[in-house]
Amino acid sequence: MSLDPQRWKPGPLLPAADARDGALVFVVAVLCFLSVLAAIGALAAGRAAEGWSQALSGTATVLVRPRGDQTSDAAAAAAAEALAGVRGVTLARALAGAEATALLEPWLGKDALPPDLPVPRLVAVDLDRARPATADAMTQALRQAQVDASVDDHSLWLEDVQRAAGLARWAAVGVAALVALAAAAVTVLATRAALAARREVLEVLHLSGARPGMIAGLFERRFALMGAAAGLFGGGAAAMIALSARLAGGSGGISPVTPVAWADALAAVPAPLAAGLVAALAARLAALNLLRSMSGA
Amino acid sequence: MRPEALLLEAGAEPVVRFDGVAMRYGRAPETLSDIAFSLAPGSFHFITGPSGAGKSSLLKLIYLAHRPSRGSVELFGRDVSVVAERDMPMLRRRIGVIFQDVRLLEHLSVFDNAALPLRIANRKPAAYRGDVAELLAWVGLGERMHALPATLSGGEKQRLAIARAVVGRPDILLADEPTGNVDHPMALRILRLFVELNRLGTTVLIATHDEELMAHARRPVLRLEGGRLTEGGS
Incomplete structure (x- = not known):
């Protein structure tokens, strides 16, 4: 088929998304899902711990x-x-x-x-x-009223429960942080692999005189969009689960250990941005690294 | 033994000058050793030698895909070892390369592939659309501008690679085994394109082991053996 040069519009410098990109989006989406779910778990654990402490201290x-x-x-x-x-x-x-x-x-x-x-x-x-009134204040009042009594403000239990609750809260936060870090690391690896598969495109642009910043920018934008889409899918799915749990379990959540609130679904909001940023940064660094290796540096 | 420096054409400042150049990949033994030669502007040379002699490696040094492990490589009068990284893209734009494996971008049309260097140089499409169409017609692809590379024959791909290499009017054209995958009539047709480009002022260096092609062209030959330059001159 012939082409009218006057009507020609430049095509995209990078190939359209293919199955490799789909795999990348899927992997990052799954990791975002787990990260957001872990974050929601941490919020629920914190709320449960707070509830136990308040029940005893009140x-x-x-x-x-x-x-x-x-x-x-x-x-x-x-x-x-x-x-x-x-x-x-x-x-x-x-x-x-x-x-x-x-x-x-x-x-x-x-x-x-x-x-x-x-x-x-x-x-x-x-x-x-x-x-709250202290045990001493209550004992003092009872003594003044000449009542023989002993006050138990649950402090003996409260300390243990608070320690256990604090541990549960930090354990949940730690798990959420680890999953988020793992998600970031896998995103970096998957991005590098996807970019290495397009080495030839990168090489042709490089040897044709394209500036490293221009080439890195192309890959950066592509992978930022893919990362953001993956974050949206994964984070959205986790938010849906949190909302379903809240809907099914009422204010107590699906179990006393995980009292989920409506607002917990907001934990998914940073997922697209974070995944997009990590993927963009990984793509930029990987592209610049590849370009350096192509210059024999 | 260090070969004698080959100043192939006297007069103007060389487009390429190698002086005592060696090259190695990683920690492997040297692929090229003690290479010294110059290419004058507007000259046309072949570089030949058996497989593994270092022809492609020598071209890589010229098109800035690799750095020498020792010695000095000068392009257009500038020692590439002291050229700042930010200036390298501008230097690369002055070099047209036809790769042995053509390296066309499979997702882009013939027209897009040919226009790529101009697009990279930030030229406005309106300023080059006509030139690209004319060039494609010149290499015999005027009716295939909309086609994807996967639908082209070997000869058409080779001619598209040539069009892409020369569209930015480079000062030097490097071709690595440009006739390796085409029949003899097509090889002669491609050679005629190179001669025509050279006539327009482009310095041409072709790496080939096609003795028939070199005999037909009757141009000076640089001969590499075991990574060393053993013959040259016009």
């Missing part, structure tokens, strides 16, 4: 011992009244005798408790989460 339990001829009910009521006035306490509620007995049932059985057993009375205290 409450205290007071064990009341009646004095002299004081009844258990009266002692518990006096303790609740004294505690209600302490700054940082939002609610102090004396548990009824039956409620205290019910707490012992898992250990002693339902019928093993004699009716006249002096079961210690408990006061359940809810604390202000912003400025």
Whole structure:
């Protein structure tokens, strides 16, 4: 077929995308998917850890011992009244005798408790989460009200739970960071391999007098677009999973360990940009490196 | 023994000057040793020798795809070892190369392939469209401008490679076994193109082992054996 030179438009200097590019996009998309999923896992783990800490730190339990001829009910009521006035306490509620007995049932059985057993009375205290009352302040208030009681602010457990929660949070962040690094490394390798497959194009442009920056720019743009597309596919798929988990599991997520929030899907937003940047940078450096080797340098 | 420097044509400053040049690939033994010769502007030479003698390696040094391991290579009066990397592309644009394996860009049309050096030199398409069409007609590809290289015959590919090499009006044209894959009539037709280009002022250096072609052209010959220049002169 003949061509009218006056109507000729220059064709693209790089060949159109082919199966090798599809493989690159697939590999990078899978890695972006795993990275975003790991990031969402880290967010959920952090939220779970925060939840456990808050659940424990927001409450205290007071064990009341009646004095002299004081009844258990009266002692518990006096303790609740004294505690209600302490700054940082939002609610102090004396548990009824039956409620205290019910707490012992898992250990002693339902019928093993004699009716006249002096079961210690408990006061359940809810604390202000912003400025919780300290155990010392509550003990002081009980002493002033002449109530014989001991305060358990769960600090013994809280420390362990917080340590475990912190560990879970950092482990999740570490896994997410490792997966992201692996994704970046594989993106670099895949980009180099895809570029090496086009060595001949690069060589012809180079020996025809094209400047290294111009050649590198061609590959940089091509691979940036492919990386961004892969990030969009992979990150988008991970975001869809997060949204599905939130939809299926409600605010608690699909399990108490992974309470996913709607906003967690936003973790996918940086994926196209990051993948595009890494691929572009890898393509630029690989192209310049190849060009250097072609000059015998 | 170091061969005698061959100043093939006296007068103007040489387009190419080799002085005591050696070349090696990595840590391998030297592929070329103690090469010394000059090519005057507008000259036409063959370089010949058995396979593995170093013909393609010598061309690589001229078209700046490799650096000498010792000695000095001068192009257009400039020692390439001191030319800044940023100036290399401009130097390469003054050299037209016809590769042994032609190296056409398979995804581009005949017209795009031929126009490539002008496009790389940032020339406006409107300024060269007509010239490229004329050149393609001159090499006998006027009716194949829209075709892809995969659909061309061996001779057509070779002529397209020639068109691409000369479209930017280079000061020197290098051809590596340009007639290796074509029959004798086509080889003579290609030779006529080179002679015509040379007549227009382009310095031509053709690497070949085709004795018949050299005998037909009756041009000076540089002979390489075992990486050393053993014969030359007009």
